[in-house]
Structure formats: C-alpha cells, structure tokens
Amino acid sequence: MVVSKAWTLRQHFQGFPKASDFHLREETLPQPKNGQVLLEAVFLSVDPYMRPYSQTMMKEGDVMIGSQVAKVIQSYNPSFPVGCHVVSDCGWRSHWVCDGAELTPVLPDWPQDIPLSLALGAIGMPGLTALYGLEEVCEIKKGETLLVNAAAGAVGSVVGQIAKIKGCRVVGCAGTDTKVSYLKELGFDQVFNYKTATSLEESLREAAPHGYDCYFENVGGKFSSVVMPQMREYGRIAVCGSISMYNDTTPQTGILSTPQTVILQHTVQHHTTDRYTVHTTDGYTVHTTDGYTVHTTDGYTVHTTDGYTVHTTDGYTVHTTDGYT
Ligand SMILES: NC(=O)c1ccc[n+]([C@@H]2O[C@H](COP(=O)([O-])OP(=O)(O)OC[C@H]3O[C@@H](n4cnc5c(N)ncnc54)[C@H](OP(=O)(O)O)[C@@H]3O)[C@@H](O)[C@H]2O)c1
Numbered sequence: 001m002v003v004s005k006a007w008t009l010r011q012h013f014q015g016f017p018k019a020s021d022f023h024l025r026e027e028t029l030p031q032p033k034n035g036q037v038l039l040e041a042v043f044l045s046v047d048p049y050m051r052p053y054s055q056t057m058m059k060e061g062d063v064m065i066g067s068q069v070a071k072v073i074q075s076y077n078p079s080f081p082v083g084c085h086v087v088s089d090c091g092w093r094s095h096w097v098c099d100g101a102e103l104t105p106v107l108p109d110w111p112q113d114i115p116l117s118l119a120l121g122a123i124g125m126p127g128l129t130a131l132y133g134l135e136e137v138c139e140i141k142k143g144e145t146l147l148v149n150a151a152a153g154a155v156g157s158v159v160g161q162i163a164k165i166k167g168c169r170v171v172g173c174a175g176t177d178t179k180v181s182y183l184k185e186l187g188f189d190q191v192f193n194y195k196t197a198t199s200l201e202e203s204l205r206e207a208a209p210h211g212y213d214c215y216f217e218n219v220g221g222k223f224s225s226v227v228m229p230q231m232r233e234y235g236r237i238a239v240c241g242s243i244s245m246y247n248d249t250t251p252q253t254g255i256l257s258t259p260q261t262v263i264l265q266h267t268v269q270h271h272t273t274d275r276y277t278v279h280t281t282d283g284y285t286v287h288t289t290d291g292y293t294v295h296t297t298d299g300y301t302v303h304t305t306d307g308y309t310v311h312t313t314d315g316y317t318v319h320t321t322d323g324y325t
Contacts, residue, residue: 002029002038004095006063009054016247017051022064032097038074039088039096045120047154051246064092067125069106069116080105087119126154129273133216133238134162137269140236142167144213147204149223150243151191152179159216160188168214171207200226211235219244221252228258231266239270 003026010023032038045067057065067089075082077100085106090096106119114123121127133155134140140163148159151172160170164187172183173194183191190207197203204212204227211232217224220242231237245252256268 001031002095003027004029004093006094007092008061008063009058011060012055012058013051013247015249027093029095029097032074032076034076036097036099037072037077037080037103039070039086039090039098040073041068041070041094041096042085043069043117043120044092047126048241048243048246065089066091067120068092069119070096084108085110085116085119087124121154122158125273127158129240129271130155130158130162130216132273132275133240133271134159134166134214137238137271138214138216138236140166140168140214143169145169145171145208145210146214146216147171147173147208147212147227148216148218149173149194149227150218150241151183151188153218155240156216156218157183157186161186163214164188169208171204171212173203194223201230204230214238216240217242221245221254225254228266229260231261231264233264235264235266237266237268239268 006025006027008023008025009021011021013021029038047066050065053065067087068091070086070088070090072080072082072084072086080086080100080103086103087106088096088098088103090098106116110116110119118124134146138146140146146159146163146168148156148163148170149172150156151160152174156172156174160172160183163170169190170188171190172188173192174180174183175193175195177193177196180191180193192203192207194200194203200223208230211230212227213232213235215227215231215235215237217227217237217239218241220239221244223244
C-alpha cells in the first residue's frame with residue numbers, strides 16, 4: 001500500500017489565493033491491478049487556468065486540478081514500463097494509481113540536457129497554446145507585427161520565439177525590468193515594462209508606429225481596451241487568457257466592439273489547446289505543419305523554490321510544509 005499526499009482545495013478562492021485555501025491530506029492508494037500503473041510525481045504544474053477553472057470544475061475538498069510529470073514506479077501495463085515518464089492530469093498529488101488511458105508518454109529519447117519539467121511548459125500545454133494561437137487563430141505571416149502581453153510567461157515567451165522564427169516583428173510587455181532583459185535575450189524586437197511606462201498607449205505606439213497585425217492576448221481587462229485601437233485593418237486577436245481578471249471579486253465590464261473595430265474588420269477568437277490536440281500526435285516535441293521544431297535549449301527559465309522546481313510559471317510560487325508543491 002502506498003500513502004499519497006494530496007493538496008486539496010479547502011475553500012474556494014476569494015480574491016488572490018492564500019495558503020490557507022489549501023489542505024494537505026494523505027490518502028491510501030489501492031494496490032495496482034492488472035493493466036494499471038503506480039505513478040510518483042516528479043514535477044507538478046501551477047498554472048493560471050487553475051484559478052478560474054477551480055470555480056467551475058471543483059468542489060471544496062477536491063484534490064487540486066493540474067498536470068504533472070510522473071515516473072512509473074510499479075507497472076502491470078506493458079505500455080508504461082517501470083522507469084518511464086508520463087504526463088498525467090491527476091492533480092496535485094504525490095502518487096496515483098491509474099490504468100494508463102489518460103497518460104501521455106514523455107518521449108523516450110527526451111534529450112538529457114532538457115529538464116523534464118518542460119513537458120509541462122514550453123514543450124507541453126503552454127507551448128502548444130502558443131503555437132496554435134499563432135498558427136490556427138492568428139494565421140500569422142512573415143513580416144507581420146505581433147504584440148504579446150505577459151510575454152515572459154510560459155505561453156508568452158514561446159509565442160514571441162515562434163513568431164520570430166516565422167519572420168515577424170515581435171513586441172512584448174512584461175512587468176519587471178528583469179523580464180524585459182530576458183525577452184530581449186530571447187530576440188524580441190521591442191519590449192517594455194508596462195508597470196513603469198508613463199503611458200501604455202504611447203509605449204505601444206512607439207513600439208509599432210504602424211500598428212499591430214496580430215495580438216496574442218493573455219491579460220484581458222483594461223490592457224485590451226488600450227491595444228484594440230492600435231490594431232491594423234484585418235487584425236487578428238488570439239484571446240488565450242485574461243489573467244488580470246482571475247482574482248477579481250467584482251467582475252469587470254467593458255466595451256468589446258467599437259465602430260473602429262468594425263471598420264477595420266478585426267477578428268477576435270478565443271482558444272484553448274483542447275481544440276487542437278489532433279495535431280499533437282508525436283508527444284511533447286512541438287512540431288508544426290510547415291516542418292519546424294521549437295527547440296527550447298535557450299528559450300526557457302526554470303525557477304527553484306525551497307528545493308522544488310516550479311516550471312516556467314514566471315514568478316508564481318506555492319509554499320508548502322514539506323517541500324511538495
Ligand atoms: N487558452 C489556453 O488553452 C491557455 C493555456 C495556457 C495558458 N493560458 C492563459 O495564458 C495566460 C498566460 O499563462 P502562462 O502559463 O504563460 O502564465 P505564467 O507563466 O504564470 O505567467 C503569468 C504572468 O502574467 C502576468 N500577470 C499576472 N497578473 C497580471 C495582471 N493582473 N495584469 C497583467 N499581467 C499579469 C505576470 O507577468 P508580468 O510580471 O509580466 O505582469 C505573470 O507572471 C493566462 O491568462 C492563462 O490563463 C491559456
């Protein structure tokens with residue numbers, strides 16, 4: 001018998017999540033049967049979507065939703081031998097018994113010098129979100145100008161890198177000068193700190209005087225309403241997230257369409273990765289239809305806090321009592 005540790009949602013979040021909203025409990029797992037495997041967590045992810053999804057998908061007392069990279073430590077399923085690594089959506093728990101139906105194997109030839117945590121970041125769901133937002137929603141083309149906000153995040157940093165590979169001019173916004181320097185290192189053409197900018201409107205205009213063809217939207221709220229008038233004719237907006245609103249206790253309201261957005265015929269499409277999984281048959285290397293691979297050797301950051309690695313979440317930390325995040 002294995003005793004698993006699981007982080008549960010003690011109470012629904014009100015405003016910004018607090019440590020007291022979580023509760024660590026132990027659960028005794030059944031012995032795996034024929035066809036089943038026993039998983040041990042290696043990396044857990046902490047993603048922004050958990051904040052809004054917890055409200056609709058979870059009851060108080062449930063184990064926190066989330067993906068993890070796990071190692072198979074006992075196996076009665078030949079598809080997942082002992083020692084292999086998988087991505088599982090079993091939430092914030094240290095161990096889990098399952099039949100393998102929901103598991104995605106991490107590529108057996110995963111390069112030694114790339115952390116496995118990237119299967120939850122640049123080479124996983126956030127990377128694919130970036131890719132599909134650019135290719136399927138924006139249908140971005142060489143020579144176009146793209147704006148991405150939360151640009152140093154797991155999604156935004158990949159968005160900018162793919163757009164550069166595709167020959168675009170990339171403008172990014174981030175909330176610290178360290179992130180701004182990081183984005184310049186990644187090859188972004190123009191980057192500014194939106195928190196210290198005197199005027200967001202002016203900074204956006206200076207970065208792209210002729211406006212933006214594509215806008216990869218991660219932030220929502222007031223930020224969007226400043227960007228919209230600077231979109232060019234036939235501009236495309238991939239709405240990936242609205243992180244600035246996730247902790248609001250009073251929902252924001254605002255104007256989505258204006259005469260200008262009609263005249264300039266902007267396309268706005270919201271998207272999630274689920275819609276496009278059909279294209280991800282080769283696991284966690286990000287391939288696209290036009291044949292390039294997103295390499296991540298110099299385009300990611302891994303933060304370590306209290307002995308636990310928090311993958312590319314760009315400063316988001318959950319503290320625990322025993323080192324398990
Ligand atoms: N549609 C999908 O399938 C999908 C998949 C993954 C992610 N997403 C969405 O994509 C967005 C980015 O996710 P991620 O995984 O890249 O996040 P991340 O790595 O955790 O980065 C989040 C960053 O967002 C910025 N941010 C936080 N609060 C903000 C606020 N109030 N106003 C402006 N910026 C704020 C911060 O950067 P600064 O310091 O630069 O402000 C923060 O570090 C989120 O909205 C998320 O929900 C959607």
